[in-house]
Amino acid sequence: MKKEIRLMKGNEAMAEAAILAGVDAYFGYPITPQSEIIEYLMSANTAERTGMQVLQAESEIAAINMVYGAAGCGKRALTSSSSPGISLKMEGISYMAGAELPCVIVNVVRAGPGLATIQPSQSDYFQAVKGGGHGDYKLIVLAPSTVQESVDFIRLAFDLAFKYRNPVMILSDGIIGQMMEKVELFDQQPRLSEAPEWATTGKKPGEKSTVITSLHLESEDMEQVNLRLQAKYREVEKHEVRFESYRCEDAEVLFVAFGSSARIARKAMDLARAKGIRAGLLRPITLFPFPVEEVRRLAGQVSGMLTVEMNAGQMVEDVRLAVNGRTPVEHFGRFGGMIPGPDEILVALEARLEEWYKEQPAQTE
Amino acid sequence: MAEQSIISPENLVYKKTDVMTDRELHYCPGCGHGTAHRMLAEAIDELGIQSETIGVAPVGCSVLAYYYLNVDMQEAAHGRAPAVATGIKRVFPEKYVFTYQGDGDLAAIGTAETIHACNRGENILIVFINNGIYGMTGGQMAPTTLPGMKSSTCPMGRDVLTMGNPLKITELVAQLPGTYYVTRQSVHTPGNARKAKRAMKKALEYQKENKGACLVEVVSNCPSGWKMNPVDSNKWMEENMFPFYQLGDIKVPGKGLVSDGKNGS
Ligand SMILES: Cc1ncc(C[n+]2csc(CCOP(=O)(O)OP(=O)(O)O)c2C)c(N)n1
Ligand code: SF4
Ligand SMILES: [Mg+2]
Numbered sequence: 215m216k217k218e219i220r221l222m223k224g225n226e227a228m229a230e231a232a233i234l235a236g237v238d239a240y241f242g243y244p245i246t247p248q249s250e251i252i253e254y255l256m257s258a259n260t261a262e263r264t265g266m267q268v269l270q271a272e273s274e275i276a277a278i279n280m281v282y283g284a285a286g287c288g289k290r291a292l293t294s295s296s297s298p299g300i301s302l303k304m305e306g307i308s309y310m311a312g313a314e315l316p317c318v319i320v321n322v323v324r325a326g327p328g329l330a331t332i333q334p335s336q337s338d339y340f341q342a343v344k345g346g347g348h349g350d351y352k353l354i355v356l357a358p359s360t361v362q363e364s365v366d367f368i369r370l371a372f373d374l375a376f377k378y379r380n381p382v383m384i385l386s387d388g389i390i391g392q393m394m395e396k397v398e399l400f401d402q403q404p405r406l407s408e409a410p411e412w413a414t415t416g417k418k419p420g421e422k423s424t425v426i427t428s429l430h431l432e433s434e435d436m437e438q439v440n441l442r443l444q445a446k447y448r449e450v451e452k453h454e455v456r457f458e459s460y461r462c463e464d465a466e467v468l469f470v471a472f473g474s475s476a477r478i479a480r481k482a483m484d485l486a487r488a489k490g491i492r493a494g495l496l497r498p499i500t501l502f503p504f505p506v507e508e509v510r511r512l513a514g515q516v517s518g519m520l521t522v523e524m525n526a527g528q529m530v531e532d533v534r535l536a537v538n539g540r541t542p543v544e545h546f547g548r549f550g551g552m553i554p555g556p557d558e559i560l561v562a563l564e565a566r567l568e569e570w571y572k573e574q575p576a577q578t579e
Numbered sequence: 580m581a582e583q584s585i586i587s588p589e590n591l592v593y594k595k596t597d598v599m600t601d602r603e604l605h606y607c608p609g610c611g612h613g614t615a616h617r618m619l620a621e622a623i624d625e626l627g628i629q630s631e632t633i634g635v636a637p638v639g640c641s642v643l644a645y646y647y648l649n650v651d652m653q654e655a656a657h658g659r660a661p662a663v664a665t666g667i668k669r670v671f672p673e674k675y676v677f678t679y680q681g682d683g684d685l686a687a688i689g690t691a692e693t694i695h696a697c698n699r700g701e702n703i704l705i706v707f708i709n710n711g712i713y714g715m716t717g718g719q720m721a722p723t724t725l726p727g728m729k730s731s732t733c734p735m736g737r738d739v740l741t742m743g744n745p746l747k748i749t750e751l752v753a754q755l756p757g758t759y760y761v762t763r764q765s766v767h768t769p770g771n772a773r774k775a776k777r778a779m780k781k782a783l784e785y786q787k788e789n790k791g792a793c794l795v796e797v798v799s800n801c802p803s804g805w806k807m808n809p810v811d812s813n814k815w816m817e818e819n820m821f822p823f824y825q826l827g828d829i830k831v832p833g834k835g836l837v838s839d840g841k842n843g844s
Contacts, residue, residue: 239670267669271662272695279659279692283635283666286653291666309656414651414667416630416674425645427654 217398224361224391227399228294228320228384229254231368232266236403237318238289239267241280243299246332247388248322251294264405274299278306278319285315286426288413290372290406294320296388297338298329300346307381308347311443312428314412316375318368319353320384322391325551333551334388336473339528342385343501350440352447354382354454355501357472361395363499369400378450379412385501387524389474389553447503456499457508461487465494467563467570468512470533471522472498475554479522482559493563501529509536518542518570520563525549542570596624600649609809611799612640614766615708616647618776619679623650626783632675633667635660637689639681640714640801648679658689661696664703675786677704683713686722686748693748700757700791704782707749707794710801711820718804722746725823730804745823749796750838753830759791761830765798765821767813785832798824 222230229251232240240260242252252270260266267284271277277293284291295303300321310317321342325335340346342355354374358364364386371382409415417423430436460480462468467486471479476497486493496512498505513519518541521530527545534543546562548554584590598620604613623632629650636644638657645652655663660678668676685693685707696703712730713719719732723745727736737745753761760782764775775797782793798820800812807815829838 239666241666269665269669271665272691275659276662276665276692276695279655279662280666280669282655282659283653283663283668284670285666286663287633287667287670289670291670305656306659313654414633414653415671416633417649417651419630423645423649424651425654426652427645429642429654 219396219398221394222361222397223250223394224364224386225250225322226254227361227397228364228368229258230399231365232292233258233260233264234400234402235369235372236264236290236405237266237292237372238405239281239284240292241269241271241277241284242293242295243271243274243277245296245299247324247334247391248294248296248320251320264402266405274302275306278303281317282306282310282313282315285310285317286313286414288406288409288415291317292320293317294322296322296324297326297335300338300341304341304347307353308349308351309428310381311347311351311353312349313426314379315381315426316372316379317381318371318375318384319381320386323385323387325549331551332388334474334553335524335549335551336387336475337525337528337549338385339501339523339525342383343504343532351443352380352450352502354378354380354450355385356382357385357499357501358390359473359476359497361390361393361397364390365397365399369403374454376410378446380446380450385473387474451503454500455503455505455507457505458497458499459508460495460497462494462496462512464492465512465515466492466517467494467567468516468519469493469495469522470498470509470519470529471495472501472529475522475524478554478556479559481556482522482563485556485560486563491563491567498529504532504536506536509533513537513540516541517573518544518566520566521545522554522559523547524553542566542573596620598624598629598649600647602646604647605643606640607803609800609802609812610640611710611766611797612708614772615706615775615797615799616641616644618766618772619677619706619779620648622776622779622783625780628675628783631673632677633671635663635667635676635678637678637680637684638715639684641679641681641708642715644679658684658687659692660684661689661692661701661703661705665696665699665701668701668703672702675704675783676702677706679706680708681714682707682709682711682723683721686746690748694752694755697752697792697794698755698757702786702789703792704779704786705792705794706779707796708799709796709824710799710804712801712804714801714804718801718806722748725819728819747824749794750829752792752794753836757791758794758830759785760793760832762828763796763798763824763826765816765826767800767816790832796824798826
């Protein structure tokens with residue numbers, strides 16, 4: 215059967231995907247540029263379509279804690295927000311990571327710090343990937359660069375969240391959230407019919423009660439929990455790395471970019487190729503786990519790497535860690551809601567080429 | 580008479596409820612938390628809803644309530660229990676959901692969650708332990724600390740001019756259309772404890788009928804935080820807390836508000 219192709223705005227497509235993925239509950243609070251998600255859900259008659267619960271909470275803090283409660287019952291629970299609202303959710307996210315509750319958090323990133331502007335940005339990379347909330351924890355972070363991926367990642371995110379009992383963040387941005395693109399939706403998935411055994415569903419007679427908690431007062435116990443979480447994160451690193459490469463096979467210089475920046479960097483790569491510069495592009499799809507091995511492998515091949523980010527240089531730190539000095543790694547960024555153009559990216563690349571080639575002559579052929 | 584025959588079923592007049600575990604309570608001697616737990620557990624037991632109940636314990640001395648209450652429970656962040664309970668109730672509307680919160684938790688850091696869960700008329704029971712102090716963290720001033728009352732962060736006594744007035748949040752939420760039954764009780768005497776249990780039981784029965792949010796405040800003592808022995812703390816509570824936080828129903832089904840909370844202010 216031929217699938218229906220629709221033209222949809224990124225945020226609305228994600229909302230529809232949530233219904234189709236069989237999500238049980240959505241809790242959110244309006245903030246630009248992602249309010250279309252809750253608006254769409256509120257008008258989609260979810261109660262009748264799938265029985266999905268949708269509630270506008272009094273704050274992002276309340277919303278993430280409602281997600282906590284629903285997730286603790288073994289349900290697929292979703293929330294979405296944009297940067298300032300995600301800051302408020304950080305407490306709840308840390309608690310969910312600690313209590314090992316699956317959930318999906320969408321961040322349609324806008325510029326910061328503070329109230330800043332509603333324009334798109336990628337300046338929440340550190341917050342998403344390095345913690346943001348307190349304690350040694352990791353989110354699985356997926357970075358869509360198209361509306362199609364925004365849709366597909368809703369489903370993938372819930373699969374990963376339940377597989378690892380861990381919160382998953384979809385790190386979108388104001389460009390992808392707001393733009394319209396062709397998208398193929400997946401078939402309606404059933405809502406979960408059975409609760410996992412760790413969920414609070416009411417104590418069964420003769421069995422021990424179930425408790426959802428992140429509290430472990432004894433240091434010896436807490437260390438064991440930390441070790442278990444770390445072991446889980448290592449498993450995630452082993453199995454869930456996702457990336458896409460464009461023309462990396464013969465690349466002598468490499469762009470590294472995620473999300474909407476990757477779309478622009480790809481155009482810059484084409485411009486570079488047209489000028490005879492053998493550029494490639496690596497697009498991390500999972501920001502945690504980061505494609506460390508692939509970056510490391512390419513570090514042995516190219517003369518330099520340029521990350522393109524709509525921030526002051528955040529992912530570049532992970533690229534540098536992976537490269538570990540084997541090749542120069544530089545950053546080009548625009549911020550505050552300014553979107554870099556392919557031309558200026560190309561200029562930024564060209565400005566570095568002479569030095570890169572001098573340091574490390576291109577070793578292709 | 581042999582011991583065995585004494586404990587035969589027909590001689591049994593009282594039995595610890597199965598909704599309490601056998602775990603030794605960590606609460607300070609004379610603290611009201613243990614009795615309040617027991618009353619809630621007995622209410623759940625008497626209604627026969629142990630297997631359909633999910634509780635939420637946020638941060639406070641009772642954060643480990645799940646050690647003692649033998650029902651499925653979720654531990655919540657400080658102040659967030661009503662939001663967590665909302666999440667639970669929305670996906671499990673047929674279950675009984677309660678929160679068990681201290682005054683710092685419910686009336687300071689969690690004020691927004693409390694008011695909005697009540698205002699939405701979430702079908703949950705909020706058990707609110709008002710001991711006028713932050714017990715868990717060592718006796719700091721709470722939103723409910725009485726004027727002039729001493730705590731580690733108001734060692735000269737609460738000065739309302741600079742530290743604000745004690746908050747009667749129970750009267751406040753009683754005003755909201757989403758609340759159905761709001762009452763203030765205590766557990767410091769057997770008679771009061773029984774009344775508190777009756778109130779919790781009623782609230783759980785209303786929950787079955789989806790009547791809206793019910794809040795049972797328990798004015799309680801904190802011998803450690805108040806720096807008193809248990810007997811003195813109960814006496815002090817009667818003489819100082821009760822005049823300000825008057826016991827009794829505040830909002831009852833069919834009648835609406837029955838107390839304006841102005842008494843004792
Ligand atoms: C976000 C956050 N802030 C502060 C604390 C520290 N803290 C733990 S319990 C508590 C107050 C508890 O007082 P109350 O809610 O009245 O409960 P009680 O111990 O008196 O029963 C505080 C301030 C915390 N755990 N989390
Ligand atoms: S500190 Fe106060 S509230 Fe906490 S257990 Fe001790 S007496 Fe009870
Ligand atoms: Mg208290």
